[in-house]
Amino acid sequence: MIDTLIHILALTAPVAMIFASLFAFTTWLERKILARIQNRIGPNYINIPFTKFRKTFGLLQPAADGFKMLVKEDIVPHGADRFLHLLAPILALVPAMMVLCLLPFDLPFANESMKRIHAAALDNAVLLFFGITSINTLAVFMAGWASRNKYSLLGGMRAVAQMVSYEIPLVLSAAVVIMAVGSLSAQKIVAAQSTHWFIFTPWGLAAFFIFFIASLAETNRSPFDLPEAESEIIAGYFTEYSGFKFALFFLGEYLSIFAINGLAVTLFFGGGNGPWVQAHPWLSCVWFLAKIFGLIFIIIWLRGTVPRLRVDQLMAFAWKFLMPLSILNLFVAAVALKVQQPWLTWPLCALVLYAAAHGLSRLQQKNVGPRTYQYAE
């Protein structure tokens, strides 16, 4: 029994550690890429202490930032609910770490018994993934509410509304893949994509786009970063957080990004599948990470180029565009999977989905106009 616990720990701890360290790298990557997009240079000037080695390309910037965070004063507002204020960042981090462990991330050193455990525990991994990520929403609300700050609360409410709304297209688009594979198990989903990835089917492509957009909103990334919009509600729910608690939020957010992109890779990009994996199994881990970083690059790119949405646009997009489209996609995929005639169904599916997306976007555009204020007049 203790063995099992140790096995579990041995499986999950490295995963958490790997991603936590990648977090640092990712922040550096994001700042660099953003800087290049905005025609700046970005962090480039942190030297290794006590050495004269200066050419680090700013790689040590995250370390410096992290250090700064750790030594900063932890401020709790006077009227805040101290317990929940403390609980919120933890609750934000823990689910993110938990869901990371649900990914089909084959550690190179894992032996057969470990894998067996892994597989058994994750019979309905995808479902659990969604269940656990939904806890994140609570953390956000808790942070916003416990801070006793109007901006925080507004940010928290916005975040909750947004996450709840986008969870539906997220789940529905994932359901397409689940339907195709017939299992909720991450491993089986990856195995099913050994020949071709789901992204290379019309419904898979559509599902991926929906999933990707919804995942941006789920993780409060630009252009859906309204809950933490600096210019509107001064960083939203973590306005009142500083120091280590803030760092936890930050970490939790990036881990969520890893996790949800990891799920995207699992569902649509064949997980760790890739060239030479058959010959060298350890490569699957590399492929997995590479795919995640490919997606993360796109996310950063989007952040650098796309402006932030308005609240009403955000909600309308989720309910009036993504949701109908994902439901339609579910139908289309069902038909396509049933008929089993790719030469016939694929063009038709592509056509239907394209027409639907086009029509829905036209409908959306029809309503673009001056915003009507319901309570602000």
Next chain:
Amino acid sequence: MIEQVAFYILSAVAVLGALLAVSRRNLVHGVFALLLFFAALSGLFVMLLADYVAAVQVLVYIGAVGILLLFTIMLTEHVTGDDLRRLGVRGWFWGLLLAVAVPAVLILPAVLNEKSAKAAPIVVAQGNPALANNATQANTVKALGKVLMEKYVVPLEVLALLLTAALIGAVAVAHAPEKDASGKDTPA
């Protein structure tokens, strides 16, 4: 051994969560306590090898119901969530009495009358459910899906209809009246 420990821990958490949920004056705290209760119950479901139900429990109760409750609190009470109102002593007395009496009526027969507790424990329930890896449990999700889609397909559809109706009904009920005669918005 470990499962007994787990059971008692989870039971304690569940009871504690439930008690807090019904007794806290602060509604938001109450909601979080309730969520704790849900989580504990989800753990109990896992222990009972109903891991799909557990996942659904997490998804639905923690992910959706909790959020809904929080939203409602935000839309009705003060955002601080403090609720200072209670019944008087008499209400307490009767309420407590009944709240004790009803479970007592349910439990007492089991305790007093040994014959009624004849349901034999099932042997499979040995060991940690998460590690008891046999065919039935591995296929729980699939089996559930099959049953739902074959035997219970009509109730499932009715359920879908019910959910849709509830969705529309909730929106219709909660939607603010458009504009009243005076041309002003009714404050929501």
Next chain:
Amino acid sequence: MSTEKLALIPLLPLLAAVLTCGMRCGRRAAAVAIGAMSLSLAIALVMLANAWAHGGVQTVSLADWLVVGAAKIQFSLLLDPLSACMAAMVTFVGLLIFIYSSGYMKDDPRCARFFCYLSLFAAGMLGLVLANNLLLLFMSWEIVGVASYLLIGFWFHKPAAAAAGKKAFIVTRIGDMGFLIGILLAFTQAGTLELFDNGNGLLEKIPTGVVWGIGAAKLISLFLFCGAIGKSGQLPLHVWLPDAMEGPTPVSALIHAATMVAAGVFLVARTFPLFVEGQTLPLVAWVGGLTAFVAALIALGQYDIKRILAYSTVSQLGLMMVGLGTAATGAVGMFHLFTHAFFKALLFLGAGSIIHGCHEEQDIRRMGGIARAMPITTAAYLCGALALVAFPFTSGYFSKDAVLISAYGADRNLFYLCALTSLITALYVTRQCVYVFIGTHRGAQAPHESPPVLTAPLVILAAFALGLGGLAGNSLLAKLGAKHSEHPFAVIATSWAVALGGMLLGWVIYARRDLGRTTDPLALSALANKFYFDELYAATVGRLWTALTWLVVMLQELLAGVCELGVQLTQATGQFFARSVDVRLIDELTMDGLARRFHKGGEVATGFQTGLLSGYLRWIALGALAVGVFVHWLWK
């Protein structure tokens, strides 16, 4: 060219009217209208030659308009010397006036609309002239009336113009109603409205029935003459014609001098057999004579250059009626109609040119000395004036002579009246010419000569005014069926004497006066006020009319009062049932009373209901408890 082409004569101007009604460009509209009119003229001339050669009546049936059972009304045209001459005259004078108008109206923003109305008028007039069906004649007659109404009120922003248009329409419509009755009479008596129909026409087989104890022919001719009175401005319906001078001058020339007002005369001439059969000609002659005399007198007292001409027209129309009423055929009157058309159109156009040259001034007291400033206009105008006074060997001389001769032969009193009219005619013409042409200019701005587009038609018309009577008079009379008659010396002498004497008298009275500043010796207030005809009508017919409407309004109010009473009564009944029966008896006593009693009973029962959720829940739980206890311990 066969007679089938006859229809083109009215249809071409109609087409022009349709084409121009949507146009904005006045010049293009003028071109279209003038083109259509030229074509019509060409066809009319061909037809004239045809009729001249044929001599008799030729009819063309175009289409059935209305067929109800045996009754049939068709659009049919006829060609005989009368209609051919009329058509030629109308198209020719019309064409000249169209050309004149294109210069006169070129600065008006609604010029195109003007030509539309003019063309519509021309179409109606030509239809009237050529119609072989009395109803078609009447319909064209009405179209002509409407066009006249529209043209008089063309400058609708002037209230006087609008009122004049309305007056013209309504006064002529009084006559038209008589015309309509005449038609109905003819239709019910003869069963057909065709004038010539191979021996079955109205004029060929004159109805002999008796209505209201009077012979049908007499009655028909009388009613038709009503129409003629209205249209030709005879006493007592002449009042509209002078007012119609509010319209643009070309309109006055075309409609109120040359063509439309002559339609009445034409109608009498057209239906002459009915008048002969009904023995109504003396009435026609006397109405004409009186009109001629009265109008000439009124003309003497007017100062508006166009009104003088208008009364002169009325007077001359009266002479035409005399010509019709005293001769055995319509020829004499029609001959005067033709010559009059030319010289009166000339006079009107000349007056228009003068008004134009004097900067829209119409009062002769503020004119004077025009002769030096506008030589061509003056010369042409004087030609017209000479023709009007029947100066020897002008066209007017021949035609008026014919009228006088026939009057002399028929009724001596009438002859004296006509002679007196001629004298007054010469007098007022001289008065007008002296006022306008002689002396120094009394207006504010110096007059100037008009452009050639205005003067050219004047010159052509002047030639006709001088020469038509002498050159074509005899053949025209012959073709129109005049019986050759002697020329008594007394008539010729009188004719010369009144023309020359009148002019001399006028010269004597007016030549030396300080015109425009001293009072006019002949413009007595009765004359200046047109013998108070308008006032008379306002006091009699108008007041009767008002009284009638007032009576009807009062009756209506009375009825409305009764009706109101009924409504009130209904409402009161309704109120009674609503208040007493419904509210008291049914609601309060029966329904509400019962309900109240039930309510009382219910209140007792509600004592158990606290309305509090917790309370209810507690009861439920108690129930559950009871069930549990029952099942576990009491169920055996």
Next chain:
Amino acid sequence: MSNLTLEHYLILSAVLLGIGLLGVFTRRNVIVVLFSIEILFNAANLNFIAFWRFGDQPEALMGPIFALFAIAVAAAEVAVGLALVIAVYRHFKTVDLEKLDTLKEE
């Protein structure tokens, strides 16, 4: 302490039921009453699963199905219930059950 038996779960479920009832009876806030009703539902669900787990025919999957249905119905109930709460609040400006007694008399 021997193996876990059905009774363990049943007693736990009954206790939770009692707590839920307590909330329903004593709290005046509608939202808390809804909490309590959720607790009641979950207590029932625990019973379903437990009876299935320790019952005769675990293959028949009656328990999870029942539980799933109960969860779905509960979700619908919560949605409509909370919408009603909002509507009630909008109308009466309160969610206090003591004050919502218009049913009693008008």
Next chain:
Amino acid sequence: MISALTFAPVLAALLILLLPERWARRLALGGALASLVITGCLLGQFNPSGGLQFVEKAAWIPALHVDYFVGLDGTNALVLLLATILAPLAVLASPAQMPRSYYLLLSLQFTGLFGAFTALNFFHWFIFWEMALVPAFFLIKLFGHGEDRHRAALSFFLFTVLGSVAMLLGFLFLSNGGQESFDFIALADKAKSGALQPGGWVFIAVLAGLCVKVPLVPLHLWQAPAYAAAPVPVTMLLTGVMSKMGVYGFLRIIVPIFPQELRAHAETLMVLALVTILWGAFLALRQTQLKRLLAFSSLNHVAFCVFGVGVLGIATNAGTVDVQRLATQGIILQMFAHGITAAGLFYMAGLLEQRAGKDGLNDFGGLSAATPRLAIAFYLLAMGSLGLPFLAGFAAEFLIFASAFAVAPTLTVVATLGLLATAVFLLTALQRLFTGPTPEHVKFMPDLSLEESLLLVPVLALVFWVGLIPGRWLAFSAN
């Protein structure tokens, strides 16, 4: 087919209830257009000498000898066409922002009108007759102009209902209290064979019901207030179609079913019509409100039709077939011509009122300069109304006059006074409205918009068509 055209607006009304409010106008228009198209198809196949056509007959309430019996013949072909032409125009003439209930009532009224023109059994004819009345009442009361509308609606309702009750009683007597057929055709046959001997009071009762609708003096009191107060499209229908229902009733009921009574009272009827003609004309002269003026003008014009009915009565006495035919044709054509013309005039009166916010004749002036297109259309219709040749009214009036003169010359001569008075008041109205200097408040009044022009185009086209080629239209009622 006839049922389809009758009930198409009812279908539209149902859809108006079900579908969103913004579709109401299109639905009402669709229903009316469907009726128009069906009528057009029917009349395309119509055989003027074929008697009763497109008959639909089904037993409905056998116990009361009530059949559902509809059909087309020469008497109702043209009036049905008139009704179906005016129905879509009325919808189009409605202001854009009218609520669902308005279009609902309008559609129901359409059905009432169509049904009343096609029904051949008294029972459902009467239902349709009332069905046309009740929506009109509500339309006037709910959507009318001015405070006077309630009273106007009430008096309209009272008059018409009392008239209808009288008529209903009369017919109950005719059918022996439901013992015998209510069928118009059967009743006419019985009357012809002399089997039917209704008393004078039955005739009077039925006559009263019809006279209210036409209306004739002194039952016309509801008319002017109702026309003035009703919304413009409703006035178009009231004057264009509903007054024709009364005249049609004369042709369908009085003439065939009461030949002897009509013969006995024909001259009285003619005198009554004559009084109405003059009455309307003289009252119109004194009006200062354009709509009231047009209302009295309608009174005057429709009375000509009744004048013709009187002629029919005398003609049966004289036995001259020709006169009878002239009168019948004239009445039918007059109905058609007046319906089109009056509807157009009222429409434009409504436009003027809507644009200026005023309805008085003296509130306008010089509109020819401000709104030339409107002026042209108004002049044309006014000219058509006062009986200008080559426009719609003339042929019909000539036919009526010609027939009337043959049997009653004196009355006819007096009636021409009505024509004269018509000219006087219409020209006065034209003068006040369109000539003279343009006052400031109407100087920039918008001219006819494209939509409004398009609505008037069919009206004007028909006015010209009927005026120039009346034979085409008379062909429908040739036998």
